[in-house]
Amino acid sequence: MTSEFLFATWSGGGAVPPTLSVARALRERGHGVRVLADRSLHDEVAASGAEPIAWTTAPQGDTTDPAGDLIKDFEARTPMGAFARLRDRLVCGPAADFARDTLAEMRARPAGVLVADFSLLGVLTAGEAAGIPVAALGTTLYPFPTAGAPPFGPGLRPATGVLGRLRDRILTELTIRPWARGLPALNAARLANGLAPVDSVIDAFGRADRFLVLSPRALDYPGRRFPAHVRHVGPRLDDPTWAGDLKLPPGEAPLVLVSLSSTFMNQRALLQRIAETLGTLPVRGLLTTGPAVDPAAVRAPGNVLVTAAAPHSTALRHAAVTITHAGHGTVVKSLAAGVPLVCVPSGRDQREVARRVDLAGAGIVVGKSASPRSIARAIERVLHDPSYRREARRLATEIAAETATDRAVAELEALAGEGAPSGPSRSMSS
Structure with missing residues (x-):
């Protein structure tokens, strides 16, 4: 039996390909799939086989163009400033607009299941108001507080002992508190659609019937415990439609794949530093700038090929190491191919x-201000210490098991079979 699925996404860089991968898989199984999305994404949506639908009142952006980026977190001076932009410009501030557009589309053409990027709380509100099953898609690690994990964001090691647990309680409260400024706008959207207000924004994230985590469970902390409606369904490993064809630099030296963000994060200087570093090593470099950076802006030594894009899934078959900003998509594709990493988070x-x-032992982390010498040492260590490739291959085996069947599609088809929710939605504290 086929169903009608309405997806909702936004121009969020690496979040788009995995979302459209799920849409494509459903379409290939004969389901009707349409996608509410920014106009800048409509070609990608159409290429997935789904029908693109434009937002009419909700804000839109284009992360391939810094001027058109909705969040512009690269302009923020602090991590808290970047968070505030996400909260106020996407998650909470325009919640009423996202809800209005979603409900208008569902009134025009009813859907059996609503599937939304988890950050679009206005869309999730619309699904709750309409009384249809709602699935939130998380295209990275599960980002909300749970037992067995430190608060999300700073990249802390898991706590040990009494002091460690105290650290986590204090920092969890500090990371939750800034969401409070988004609560009035979110509750205004809920009240406008006949829903009771929520006590916190964090609770609102938990009101979907399913939260599908498109990330390897094997990559997260083994002892972490999740709410019952959270399901790890494995990563999506498809390349984006704009990836193009593969061209490799000539020679037989080890191949280093370089991939920073597909969105603009002021990464030109770091790309240049990495290119210069590769020029000092006996390697070949394939440096992909992504749509937001002109390849001509990076001056490359002779052993480095700079290109706007390449199909990473194919390139990784040849790679010995990946250098990345630790974007979720690049990391999981590298690990799925058994390729260790040098991570430069931004x-x-x-x-x-x-x-x-x-912590998995599959790579090394260096700071985004690291010198060429520090980057070179990290590359050489990952290349020459076999433990990194061994652990990457271990994760590749686990990821292969997680993706042997399409768990995301199975969960969504099951949700379509359940029909309208029969009971109250859960809170994030469940």
Whole structure:
């Protein structure tokens, strides 16, 4: 039996390909799939086989163009400033607009299941108001407080002992508190659609019927415990439609794949520093700048090929190491291929992803201000210490087991079969 799925996403860089991968898989199984999305994404949506639908009142952006970026977190001077932009410009501030557009689309053409990027709380509000099953997609590590994990963001090691647990309680409260400024706008959207207000923004994230984590369970902390509606369904390993064809630098030296953010994060200087570092080593470099940086802006030594894009899944078959900002997509594709990493986190969720790589023994973390010499030492260590490749291959085996069946599609088809939710939604504290 086929169903109608309405997806909702935004121009969020690395969050888009895994979301559209799920949409594509459902479409290939005969389901009707349409996607509410920024106009800048409509070609990608159409390439997935789904029908693109434009937002009408909700804000839109284009992360391939710094001027068109909705969040512009690269302009923030502090991590808290970057967080405030996300809260006020996407998650909470325009919640009423996202809810209005979503409900209008569902009134025009009903859907059996609503599937939304978890950060679009306005969309999740609309699904709750409409009384249809709602699935939130998390395209990175699960980011909310749970037992068995430190607070998300700083990239802390798991706590040990009484002092460690005290650290986590204090820091969890400090990381939750800034969400309070988004609560009035979110509750205004809820009240406008006949829903009771919530006590906290964190609670609102937990009101979906399913929270599907598109990340390897094997990459997260073994002792971490999750709410019952959270399901790890494995990563999506598809390349984006704009990845193009693969061209490798000539020679037989070990290949180093370099990939920083597909969005603009003021990464030009770091790309240049990495290129110069590779020029001092007996390696070949394939440096992909992504859509937001002009390849011509990076001066490359002779052993480094600079290109806007390449299909990473294919390139990784040839790679000995990946250098990355620790974006979730690049990391999981590298680990799925058994390729160890040098992580240079720059913000967002990247410190958390890098910490997981470090603790798994599958790579090394260096600071974004690291000197060429420090970067070179990290590359050489990962290349010549076999333990990093061994641990990357261990994770590759676990990821292969997690992705042997399409758990995301199975969960969504099951949700479609359940129909309207039969009971009250859960809170994040469950």
